[in-house]
Structure formats: structure tokens, C-alpha cells
């Protein structure tokens with residue numbers, strides 16, 4: 417399937433606002449890929465398709481989770497808003513013919529992030545929050561960083577996500593906590609020995 421066919425299929429499956437958001441993430445991902453040295457073709461497809469599972473009904477979600485039990489652990493099921501990301505990687509593969517592991521990884525991790533985020537993972541994660549339709553407290557700061565330094569933008573995006581969930585008394589997915597701890601460990605150059613605890 418070429419990019420135009422992907423766009424048409426996506427347009428037919430998502431609500432108008434979600435489709436416009438997907439085009440926004442696509443454009444922002446390509447811009448960041450050019451700036452930060454990532455593959456722009458992969459950024460285009462990952463940005464375009466990152467929310468491709470947002471159209472699934474509850475029954476369709478359940479069916480996919482039963483078909484592929486490794487998609488979602490118990491915490492992912494409990495943090496339901498994040499579920500469309502791992503499901504999205506399956507839909508992108510099975511319905512859009514995407515086989516590239518970098519693209520599938522970026523779609524999979526676009527809601528929670530994880531400890532070991534690659535370049536494209538970080539770009540899609542940040543672009544999902546900075547695309548032009550987004551409007552929330554803190555987005556201006558994120559957009560400034562996303563024009564300057566990917567690591568700073570990514571750290572700020574994870575920080576804002578954590579604070580947002582805490583303010584709402586929401587669950588925080590363990591992968592997001594792992595992402596934050598990984599950022600801090602790398603920034604402070606902390607060396608952990610086997611058996612050491614961070615606390």
C-alpha cells in the first residue's frame with residue numbers, strides 16, 4: 417500500500433477530527449525527522465498511522481487482545497486510553513501492510529513511551545503532543561523545545577504527561593515511569609550495579 421492509499425484508508429476509518437490530528441502529527445513528525453536526522457519516510461508513515469486503532473469498537477479491541485494476548489498486559493488494560501497504541505501497531509501491520517520495525521515500534525510506544533525509546537519513537541511521541549491542532553497548557557514550551565532539542569522536548573513531554581495524570585488522579589502506566597527514570601538516569605549519568613536500588 418502506498419502513502420496515498422494509506423491516507424485514503426485512514427480517512428475512511430477515523431472521525432474527521434482524528435484524521436486531521438493524524439495529518440498534523442504526520443507533518444510535525446516529518447519536520448522533526450528532517451531537523452533531528454531521522455528517516456522522513458518512516459516518520460511520515462508512523463505519524464500518519466499512529467492513531468489508526470482509534471476507530472476500533474470495544475468488541476474489536478477485545479477480539480484483537482484475545483487473538484494476540486501479548487499485545488496488552490493487565491496494566492495496559494487498566495490504563496485503557498493507552499491501549500490503542502499497541503493495537504495500532506497490529507492494525508498498521510495487518511491492515512496497512514507496514515512491516516518496518518521502527519515504524520511499528522513508534523506507533524506502539526506513542527502513548528506510554530518506554531525505557532528504551534529510539535529516535536523515531538521519541539519524534540512520534542513528541543509530535544503527537546506538538547502538532548498544530550493541539551492546545552493545552554504547556555504546549556508552547558513543548559513546541560519551542562521541539563524546534564531546538566529532541567532530548568529536551570522528549571523529557572518535557574514525559575514530564576507533562578506524568579504531571580497531567582497525577583493532577584487527574586489517573587493511573588500511570590509503568591512504561592511511562594520507566595521512561596522517566598531512564599531519562600533521569602541517562603541525564604545524571606547514574607551507573608547502577610546489579611542489585612542496586614535507585615531509592
Ligand SMILES: [Fe+2]
Nearest residue numbers: 466467526527
Ligand atoms: Fe494516540
Ligand SMILES: [Fe+2]
Nearest residue numbers: 437466467544
Ligand atoms: Fe494522536
